[in-house]
Amino acid sequence: MASVNYALKEISCKIVYYGPGMCGKTTNLQYIHQHTMSDKRGNMVSLATPGERTLFFDFLPLEASRIHGFRTKFQLYTVPGQVMYNSTRKLVLRGVDGLIFVCDSQWEKMRENFDSFRNLMDNLSSYGYNLETAPYVVQYNKRDLPNIAPVEYLQYVINPRQVPSFEGIAIRGEGVFEALNAICSLVLANLSEKQKTGVA
Amino acid sequence: MPREFTAISALSMVIASVAGTVLCMQVANMEARLEWELSTPVLWGLEAAVFGTAVYAWCSRVSLGGWMLGIAGLSLVRLALTTGAALVLAATRGDEHLFGPIRDASAVAPRMCAFLFSLMVFYPLRTFLPVRRARAGRRRTFSESAAVKSALGAVVGSDSDLVIWAGSEPRAGGGEKSARAATSMLDRAHRPVRMEGAIELPVRLVLAQMPPELVNERAEKISDSHMMSVPLEAILPQLKEARVAFSPAQIREWLPDSARRALTQGDADAEETESVILPLAQIVPQLPQDALALPAPSPPAWANVGDTESVVFATV
Numbered sequence: 001m002a003s004v005n006y007a008l009k010e011i012s013c014k015i016v017y018y019g020p021g022m023c024g025k026t027t028n029l030q031y032i033h034q035h036t037m038s039d040k041r042g043n044m045v046s047l048a049t050p051g052e053r054t055l056f057f058d059f060l061p062l063e064a065s066r067i068h069g070f071r072t073k074f075q076l077y078t079v080p081g082q083v084m085y086n087s088t089r090k091l092v093l094r095g096v097d098g099l100i101f102v103c104d105s106q107w108e109k110m111r112e113n114f115d116s117f118r119n120l121m122d123n124l125s126s127y128g129y130n131l132e133t134a135p136y137v138v139q140y141n142k143r144d145l146p147n148i149a150p151v152e153y154l155q156y157v158i159n160p161r162q163v164p165s166f167e168g169i170a171i172r173g174e175g176v177f178e179a180l181n182a183i184c185s186l187v188l189a190n191l192s193e194k195q196k197t198g199v200a
Numbered sequence: 201m202p203r204e205f206t207a208i209s210a211l212s213m214v215i216a217s218v219a220g221t222v223l224c225m226q227v228a229n230m231e232a233r234l235e236w237e238l239s240t241p242v243l244w245g246l247e248a249a250v251f252g253t254a255v256y257a258w259c260s261r262v263s264l265g266g267w268m269l270g271i272a273g274l275s276l277v278r279l280a281l282t283t284g285a286a287l288v289l290a291a292t293r294g295d296e297h298l299f300g301p302i303r304d305a306s307a308v309a310p311r312m313c314a315f316l317f318s319l320m321v322f323y324p325l326r327t328f329l330p331v332r333r334a335r336a337g338r339r340r341t342f343s344e345s346a347a348v349k350s351a352l353g354a355v356v357g358s359d360s361d362l363v364i365w366a367g368s369e370p371r372a373g374g375g376e377k378s379a380r381a382a383t384s385m386l387d388r389a390h391r392p393v394r395m396e397g398a399i400e401l402p403v404r405l406v407l408a409q410m411p412p413e414l415v416n417e418r419a420e421k422i423s424d425s426h427m428m429s430v431p432l433e434a435i436l437p438q439l440k441e442a443r444v445a446f447s448p449a450q451i452r453e454w455l456p457d458s459a460r461r462a463l464t465q466g467d468a469d470a471e472e473t474e475s476v477i478l479p480l481a482q483i484v485p486q487l488p489q490d491a492l493a494l495p496a497p498s499p500p501a502w503a504n505v506g507d508t509e510s511v512v513f514a515t516v
Contacts, residue, residue: 062513114442
């Protein structure tokens with residue numbers, strides 16, 4: 001549900017970080033918040049439990065470079081990863097323009113990654129969206145931990161279509177901006193494509 | 201305001217009505233009278249004031265209309281109780297005219313009785329009183345913030361001159377079909393692989409995943425060197441779902457004889473229906489090189505957009 005305001009020369013897009021609980025979605029957003037110029041971002045809104053688990057969602061408005069004279073604004077959201085908050089996840093997905101699926105690379109989280117990805121597809125379908133039409137990239141997070149699955153297997157389970165994917169250590173910022181830049185570029189390119197073909 | 205009128209609420213209203221009527225009648229029928237009397241307008245005024253306070257106490261967000269409705273409703277209930285008491289009084293006394301019983305039931309003491317019971321009778325109905333709308337200028341809660349509205353798909357900047365929506369609006373229906381299509385999209389992406397061979401797994405690790413009631417104390421004596429072979433053809437189809445699981449009965453077949461003695465004979469149904477999850481961390485490193493090979497990339501159409509202009513975020 002990207003909006004293009006020709007009067008203000010402004011484009012606004014919604015990016016959602018999706019993934020299982022504790023995979024590092026909020027950490028991604030926190031790193032972005034800490035490492036972007038303060039005049040190019042808004043306040044990060046976060047509603048978490050005392051145990052630092054996302055209760056509702058996190059939100060970070062961000063402004064990127066001008067593209068063809070248009071100010072590009074991105075609204076970054078995370079979803080609560082815990083299984084019980086599916087209705088919130090579904091709500092956050094509404095009007096999404098692009099997704100970053102964050103995987104937890106640890107062996108014991110493999111099934112949760114898989115379930116979360118299936119859950120993403122189910123939730124998208126409730127709005128009539130699907131991953132054929134919604135751009136997404138995959139981030140394999142926590143690559144610094146000892147008990148991690150090889151990227152080949154993560155790719156096999158989560159990303160057999162081989163969309164752009166990134167290894168990440170969100171807490172150190174590795175792979176964070178790479179994934180964000182990739183999805184933002186894809187979203188804008190798709191927006192442009194849709195307008196050319198008159199879908200918009 | 202939640203509508204929480206239940207059968208219990210209705211029952212409590214009936215009980216309070218009957219009790220109020222009977223008590224009011226009893227008090228009205230008493231010989232002793234209060235020495236002080238208040239004029240009727242003063243009594244109505246006092247009642248309306250207390251009713252108004254009660255309505256507000258029950259529901260602080262009640263609208264003006266709802267508040268007046270509440271006062272009117274309470275007054276009607278109070279009148280009904282008094283009238284009921286007067287009718288019962290007339291019937292028990294055998295009075296031909298209602299004037300006397302009504303006068304007696306409207307005295308201060310029975311009236312107070314009816315007044316108190318009218319609060320009890322009306323209390324469950326408070327949930328139906330209309331509440332006032334949120335004022336535009338009041339402090340917004342988190343759930344009403346722009347972030348939440350945006351998440352819920354509200355139009356941000358709807359007062360702009362021109363907004364073009366890219367992508368489809370949420371559609372009702374068609375969800376299941378789309379979900380199936382999305383799921384099969386992933387399934388199609390994996391090519392079927394047939395391979396001969398087996399994966400060697402430590403017996404102790406596998407037994408640790410078995411239902412405890414199926415494992416006896418001999419399992420503790422099995423050393424780490426004991427291995428079991430699981431055929432690749434049984435494992436490969438499950439790999440794409442990030443879980444390799446088999447029934448205890450199936451595992452029993454693959455266990456070496458020495459380890460099989462560590463299992464007790466369990467319920468046949470449970471052995472077929474329960475599942476034993478095998479450790480992926482042990483399986484995946486032993487897979488042949490081509491087991492995880494994916495077909496040529498088949499990214500969705502949105503990935504083939506030609507030149508993409510890179511987005512630059514100003515970082516510190």
